[in-house]
Amino acid sequence: VNTKTYNEKNYNTDINKNNDSDTDKALRIMEAFSAVDEELLYRTEQKNKHGKITYINSRLTKATRYLAACAVLAVIGIGSFAVFNLNTSKSSDSSGSTDNIAQIAAAVTENAETASDAGVQSPQPMMQESENGESAATKVDAATTGDAVTTEAAATTEDAAASLQDSRVEVSLDAAKSTERTGAHIPDELPEGYTLISCRSIPEGSSYNDIYLKWSNASDTITVEISDYYMVYDDLDLIYGSSVSIGNISIEDVESRCTYNNGKTDFTIDRKFDDGVYATVTINADITPEEILAILKSM
């Protein structure tokens, strides 16, 4: 018993010694801060016109950001569902028939109506196509056979193509870059290690252009959506009350939109370019504001 007590005492003494030693080392680090440049210390005291530096937007602005994200997801969901229906119909009947297109048109119509009922402002072309979707579908040549969605859309009549134009299809990056107006805004600069896992675009012949790109690096993702016809963004841009174009964004703008969770940076921005094209950039990655700014500047 005596030996045990002695060992426990020694153990506790060692613990205390280690703690003191670590504290002394930590104290050396803290003392070293005394030599930090005056400019850095001065910067911590600086205030903006509202009386203080603010690194995040107000709650209202934050709420509108969530609203924007929900609206965008709803629009993307509608488009994805239409593509899914298209693919499902195609695989069930390889000969191709008017029924397939009719089902797609019906699905698009139904989705558009659902979105409208839910208060989501859908892009104008989708509403137009839903109105004439059925008649367009009936004009499709029964002899159409297709290897890919885009091939089929091109082979059908012009009206049938119009009924499909809201559905994004996978395209090559080069093809996306050659897209009129929107292609020029695909970012050229990304941090090392990112791979393009999705590149989708509206088929040719649409009345507007829209590109969706997603890069990933392990669990990190960078998503960019570029469009020249999204009415929903017009409204949201007004809510933001900001006229900063994405091309003129500063590091302060980026930092103010960054939040940090579980070692990752969350960043979302909806802005338009000087030529009227809109972009949504969504990032969830271990990335610095400087790297984000480089991506935005390269768009």
Add this chain to the structure above:
Amino acid sequence: VKDTEILDLYWNRDERAISESDKSFGGYCHSIAFSILRDREDSDECVNDTWLRAWNVMPPKRPDRLAIFLGTITRNLSIDRWKMKKAAKRGNGEMEVALDELVECIPAMHGTEEAVEAHELEHMINEFMHRLSERDCNVFLRRYYYLEEYSVISERYGLNINTVKTSLHRTRDKLREYLEKEGVVL
């Protein structure tokens, strides 16, 4: 009275420099000292010692930003006093909490290298701070230079308190990695 006028008083060896410094920067310096010492009397003594130290170094010193300069003197004096007090008894102030957090920054040892010199460490820390984003740098300095509490930093910069904690945690990790990469032994 403007900073430059107070500087002139020091340079002209006019004793009003002390009273004017106390009027303009007394509260600022006292808050720095109190963050470290958590004792009003000790803080007052450190602030008074600050004016004396400033009197001794100006001239020839002519700092660009008098407040920062005087605050740094107060901070150094307060840390010295804290070390003396710590030998007698360990407290529960913000200094102790901040030091416990900074233990995370201590680099691992990889041999029998000699401990880094104080001025080298200062240079490295300064270099590291310049590499941080403005927000992370500001938050880190408010915590470990001014020893401000999380809630105060959160209020100052309009950040969520968890965001402040996350930022500090990430920066401490970065500092440890940086010091290890530089081969620093404390």
